[in-house]
Amino acid sequence: MGADNIRKMTLTKDILKQLNLFSEPELRQKLLEHCLLKSFEKDDVIVRQGQYIKVVPIVISGTIRVFQTKEDREILLYYVQPNQTCMMSLSACFYNNESPSQAIAMEKTQVLVVPTRFIAQWQKEYASWNNFVIKTFRNRYDELLHTFESVAFDHVDKRVLEYLQDRASIEAINRIEISHQQLANELGTTRVVISRILKQFELEGKVILHRKMIEII
Amino acid sequence: MGADNIRKMTLTKDILKQLNLFSEPELRQKLLEHCLLKSFEKDDVIVRQGQYIKVVPIVISGTIRVFQTKEDREILLYYVQPNQTCMMSLSACFYNNESPSQAIAMEKTQVLVVPTRFIAQWQKEYASWNNFVIKTFRNRYDELLHTFESVAFDHVDKRVLEYLQDRASIEAINRIEISHQQLANELGTTRVVISRILKQFELEGKVILHRKMIEII
DNA sequence: TCAAAACGGTATCAAAAGATACCGAAGTGG
DNA sequence: CCACTTCGGTATCTTTTGATACCGTTTTGA
Numbered sequence: 001m002g003a004d005n006i007r008k009m010t011l012t013k014d015i016l017k018q019l020n021l022f023s024e025p026e027l028r029q030k031l032l033e034h035c036l037l038k039s040f041e042k043d044d045v046i047v048r049q050g051q052y053i054k055v056v057p058i059v060i061s062g063t064i065r066v067f068q069t070k071e072d073r074e075i076l077l078y079y080v081q082p083n084q085t086c087m088m089s090l091s092a093c094f095y096n097n098e099s100p101s102q103a104i105a106m107e108k109t110q111v112l113v114v115p116t117r118f119i120a121q122w123q124k125e126y127a128s129w130n131n132f133v134i135k136t137f138r139n140r141y142d143e144l145l146h147t148f149e150s151v152a153f154d155h156v157d158k159r160v161l162e163y164l165q166d167r168a169s170i171e172a173i174n175r176i177e178i179s180h181q182q183l184a185n186e187l188g189t190t191r192v193v194i195s196r197i198l199k200q201f202e203l204e205g206k207v208i209l210h211r212k213m214i215e216i217i
Numbered sequence: 218m219g220a221d222n223i224r225k226m227t228l229t230k231d232i233l234k235q236l237n238l239f240s241e242p243e244l245r246q247k248l249l250e251h252c253l254l255k256s257f258e259k260d261d262v263i264v265r266q267g268q269y270i271k272v273v274p275i276v277i278s279g280t281i282r283v284f285q286t287k288e289d290r291e292i293l294l295y296y297v298q299p300n301q302t303c304m305m306s307l308s309a310c311f312y313n314n315e316s317p318s319q320a321i322a323m324e325k326t327q328v329l330v331v332p333t334r335f336i337a338q339w340q341k342e343y344a345s346w347n348n349f350v351i352k353t354f355r356n357r358y359d360e361l362l363h364t365f366e367s368v369a370f371d372h373v374d375k376r377v378l379e380y381l382q383d384r385a386s387i388e389a390i391n392r393i394e395i396s397h398q399q400l401a402n403e404l405g406t407t408r409v410v411i412s413r414i415l416k417q418f419e420l421e422g423k424v425i426l427h428r429k430m431i432e433i434i
Numbered sequence: 435t436c437a438a439a440a441c442g443g444t445a446t447c448a449a450a451a452g453a454t455a456c457c458g459a460a461g462t463g464g
Numbered sequence: 465c466c467a468c469t470t471c472g473g474t475a476t477c478t479t480t481t482g483a484t485a486c487c488g489t490t491t492t493g494a
Contacts, residue, residue, distance in 0.1 A: 068362075068365075068366055068369070068370075070366070070369075070370040071370075073369075073370055075369050075370075077362075087358060091355050091358065091359065094351055094352070094355055095355065100359075100362060100363075100366075101362075120351075123347070123351075124341070124344070124347065127341070130340070130341065133351075134311055134337075134340075134350075134354075135311070137351075137354035137355070137358065138308050138311055138312065138354070140358065141304060141308065141354065141357065141358050141361065142308065142317075144358065144361055144362065144365060145285075145294075145317060145318075145361065146317075147365065148285075148361060148364065148365045148368065149285055149287070149317075151365065151368055151369050152285070152287075152290075152292050152368050152405045153285075153287040153290055153292075153405065155449095155450070155451090156450080156451075157450090179470085179471065179472085180471075180472060180473095181470090181471080181472090188369045188370065189451075189452085190451080190452060190453080191471090191472080192451090192452080192453080192454090192472095192473090192474090193450090193451060193452070194472095195471095195472055195473060195474085196451090196473090196474090198472090199472090199473070199474090209472085211459085211460070211461090211471065211472075212470095212471075212472095372479095372480070372481090373480080373481075374480090396440085396441065396442085397441075397442060397443095398440085398441080398442090406481075406482085407481080407482060407483080408441090408442080409442095409443090409444090409481090409482075409483080409484090410480090410481060410482070411442095412441095412442055412443065412444085413443090413444090413481090415442095416442090416443075416444090426442085428441065428442075428489085428490070428491090429440095429441075429442095
């Protein structure tokens with residue numbers, strides 16, 4: 001939320017309706033009173049590594065990519081879709097510290113900006129809010145555990161194939177628009193390794209390689 | 218909780234006092250009514266990979282090691298100390314599924330066994346319980362994120378040194394009793410790699426190697 | 435006591451990944 | 465249109481880690 005080019009917009013009931021998360025009318029009223037609607041353009045920085053976080057962004061539309069970097073290496077943690085929020089924001093509500101991760105908008109993205117001071121309080125008062133908090137913690141932990149396990153135990157080629165298949169499955173497509181460098185950034189390795197592996201896959205008849213696009217057979 | 222050699226013992230107020238987690242007298246009364254005290258010997262299996270979990274074990278004394286395995290490889294997730302619980306138990310309360318991890322007692326260990334059906338309910342009713350749940354989620358996530366980052370970005374030798382230094386620091390000792398194979402199991406690699414790295418450290422004057430013990434200089 | 439198991443050191447070889455460099459093709463934007 | 469950037473293929477070499485084997489020493493437990 002340190003990005004200078006944030007657009008604050010009017011939060012209305014209609015916009016809030018796009019979130020199918022919170023059922024209590026009283027809570028929805030409080031969201032209208034205390035929260036903002038913000039809009040980001042593609043590639044806008046939402047959270048920087050090391051940044052102190054004062055708000056929890058719940059995605060209404062669009063996608064946020066959360067990742068770790070070290071020197072010139074980068075690895076995906078997760079994507080934040082509509083009706084979701086990011087872990088470092090939620091974490092910061094209960095013990096404010098610096099974000100270990102970065103968050104960037106992948107496309108034009110609208111978020112509901114919730115001040116952190118309400119999170120713990122609303123958790124006690126509203127079941128749907130508590131449910132959201134717990135589900136976020138739980139799902140993000142499971143997801144990270146899965147990623148951790150494959151980084152720890154699997155070779156990169158297996159992880160590449162799994163990534164492509166997951167993505168094809170989720171998006172119900174077989175033509176994945178991604179460059180080799182982007183794929184390297186998702187998996188925490190280098191572009192050359194990815195190119196090498198993908199070429200091997202092409203020779204094995206698993207994929208057809210296009211420029212910035214990979215077709216799964 | 219599938220281990221056949223569990224010893225059920227009497228849960229008394231005095232034993233419950235060893236936990237400095239829960240402040241409400243009403244909650245402490247409910248813990249006395251609904252929970253059990255169980256005891257494990259060193260090397261007892263507390264949770265198996267793939268097992269469905271019906272209880273949340275809160276450690277009163279002793280230590281539990283939680284880890285992931287794949288084929289004959291193994292990597293530490295975390296240790297559960299007194300006043301703590303494990304993540305797959307807590308996770309199972311909100312959506313029961315198979316444990317992705319294994320848990321083993323590292324020494325004689327006593328745990329408070331809380332049936333999962335009370336977790337979500339008590340979370341709404343007792344602030345200290347909610348605090349425990351949230352803190353567990355948060356701390357375990359942060360911890361896993363840190364481990365993930367070093368597995369993803371650091372070489373094994375760096376991770377070895379960091380492990381040894383962390384352990385020396387936490388235990389306020391400089392003689393760490395661990396075999397090369399155990400260290401390999403903590404870090405998800407092989408014994409030979411560990412031996413090689415440690416030998417290099419010895420040549421560099423960072424450690425002195427003993428049998429089943431490493432002395433940090 | 436002694437056989438077996440565990441431990442750790444070392445060697446050899448292989449596989450995986452990284453680092454660097456170069457190049458031709460495609461895309462971008464002034 | 466054209467200079468520049470991006471993309472991806474490939475080569476070469478290096479580093480890191482893994483796999484396997486062997487061995488001498490120490491520990492364990494019957």
